[in-house]
Amino acid sequence: MQHFPDVELSNRLKIPILGLGTSHNGGYSHDAVVYALQQCSIRHIDTAKRYGCEEALCKSIVESRVPREDLWITTKLWPGDYGYQSAKEACRASCARLGVEYLDLYLMHWPDCGVPGRSNRDVRADTWRALEEMYDEGLCRSIGVSNFLIPHLEELKEDGGVMPHVNQVEFHPFQQPWQLVEFCRSEGVAFEGYCPLAKGQALHHPLIVELAQKYGRSASQICIRWSIQNRIITIPKSTKPDRILENCQVFGFQLEDTDMAAMHALHDGRRVSWDPTHVESLGSRWLKRTWRVSGDYMQTKSLFISATRSGTDNENGAAGSAL
Numbered sequence: 001m002q003h004f005p006d007v008e009l010s011n012r013l014k015i016p017i018l019g020l021g022t023s024h025n026g027g028y029s030h031d032a033v034v035y036a037l038q039q040c041s042i043r044h045i046d047t048a049k050r051y052g053c054e055e056a057l058c059k060s061i062v063e064s065r066v067p068r069e070d071l072w073i074t075t076k077l078w079p080g081d082y083g084y085q086s087a088k089e090a091c092r093a094s095c096a097r098l099g100v101e102y103l104d105l106y107l108m109h110w111p112d113c114g115v116p117g118r119s120n121r122d123v124r125a126d127t128w129r130a131l132e133e134m135y136d137e138g139l140c141r142s143i144g145v146s147n148f149l150i151p152h153l154e155e156l157k158e159d160g161g162v163m164p165h166v167n168q169v170e171f172h173p174f175q176q177p178w179q180l181v182e183f184c185r186s187e188g189v190a191f192e193g194y195c196p197l198a199k200g201q202a203l204h205h206p207l208i209v210e211l212a213q214k215y216g217r218s219a220s221q222i223c224i225r226w227s228i229q230n231r232i233i234t235i236p237k238s239t240k241p242d243r244i245l246e247n248c249q250v251f252g253f254q255l256e257d258t259d260m261a262a263m264h265a266l267h268d269g270r271r272v273s274w275d276p277t278h279v280e281s282l283g284s285r286w287l288k289r290t291w292r293v294s295g296d297y298m299q300t301k302s303l304f305i306s307a308t309r310s311g312t313d314n315e316n317g318a319a320g321s322a323l
């Protein structure tokens, strides 16, 4: 059986560098997840309360017969559940839906909290305290955040006792937040990239198609290999067994340095999911507010605000549906 390389976290736990995404976009396929576990040696699964598939995932895991201790299960706390007590209740509810007694990684899904009358910073700190306690109790073997930018991490560092073990952020050839990657690494926070295929958009880019021909691989394998070669934990999603198998066959070849550099140059700042740059952190002077216009389309507008702990952007709250 194939064993995927691991990335060691600051608490010495090892997370497989390649996992399977399960976001609600495109739906959930029980057969594909069972196939991933049984036939592709996938042992790392990324989910979230938000994706609505924790119970379905439980059934897939049971059917796969892969022992719990061989799996790495990540799930996420939705901002609607932020707060000390509600975070603990939400974590236990996720465990119950997943049919597990502990999580390998529990992430705060998004830095915006949307609690009227309370600053994001305070709510994040309260929530983080709950995660730290669940980490101490062993209910969560590691804890982390998602979509946090440098100011959000700096605040959490000041307010909390444990630095997040992981920050899960959008990362693909068009979105390469290297400053954030370096900051995370310098603070001992493992960087995990989501949407490694840019939700499929990267698969038609001429350079990636050319590299696929050069290496005799698929465009998807080039993107995933590029993430892995950058030492980024990556979690491509597919609902199709043949594509999941293809996405796992990324360890038998290496991209040359010149090709890594060429892909490095593809960054254009494009996001295919949601954009956390608007989320308030104490000391921010510019706040970008995001208005939900329709469906997944988000329009962003910059507003000048004074540095304050209040003024949370509640208009859109954390209701982006693109994640």
Ligand SMILES: NC(=O)c1ccc[n+]([C@@H]2O[C@H](COP(=O)([O-])OP(=O)(O)OC[C@H]3O[C@@H](n4cnc5c(N)ncnc54)[C@H](OP(=O)(O)O)[C@@H]3O)[C@@H](O)[C@H]2O)c1
Pocket (backbone or CB within 6 Å): 020, 021, 022, 023, 025, 026, 046, 047, 109, 146, 147, 168, 169, 193, 194, 195, 196, 197, 198, 199, 200, 203, 218, 220, 221, 235, 236, 237, 238, 239, 240, 243, 244, 246, 247, 273, 322, 323
């Ligand atoms: N923390 C966050 O806020 C956040 C946000 C977004 C995503 N995530 C996580 O990251 C995971 C991955 O992101 P994502 O699912 O949005 O995007 P993605 O993995 O970049 O792309 C998924 C899309 O690519 C297609 N695809 C997959 N493999 C393919 C292949 N070999 N050839 C052609 N098409 C292929 C899939 O379609 P088919 O299903 O039809 O194959 C699907 O439409 C999510 O599932 C979720 O777990 C987290």
